[in-house]
Amino acid sequence: MAEKPKYKMSTEDRAKQFMPFSALKGLDEALKEKEKIVVPKIELSEDSIVELDRKMHLIKCGMMITIIYFYKDEYLKLTGIVAKIDINNRVLQIVNTRIKFDDINDILLM
16 A cells, blocks of 8 residues: 655645746846847948938838837837827837837838
């Protein structure tokens, strides 16, 4: 006959055995930040500026576009619906993301 265990572990205690443990809090975030490749902002050529200006004039609120822009030492690509075009403040808003005109590198119209 098999012996019954003297102590029955609760489900919660059993689950704790398999929870991840991090002895160095914040290490994962610090490593990811260190791995980030910092790139300088690209100065657009005169032809690129003219082409970008042409595309900017085609954009209307409600359009779906893909935009490549510079943010915090890297280039990001965002696809979404144009929520707002603020000419006075020179800001384009895609859903909830506000992008300065000067940080836009390219626009892909859908």
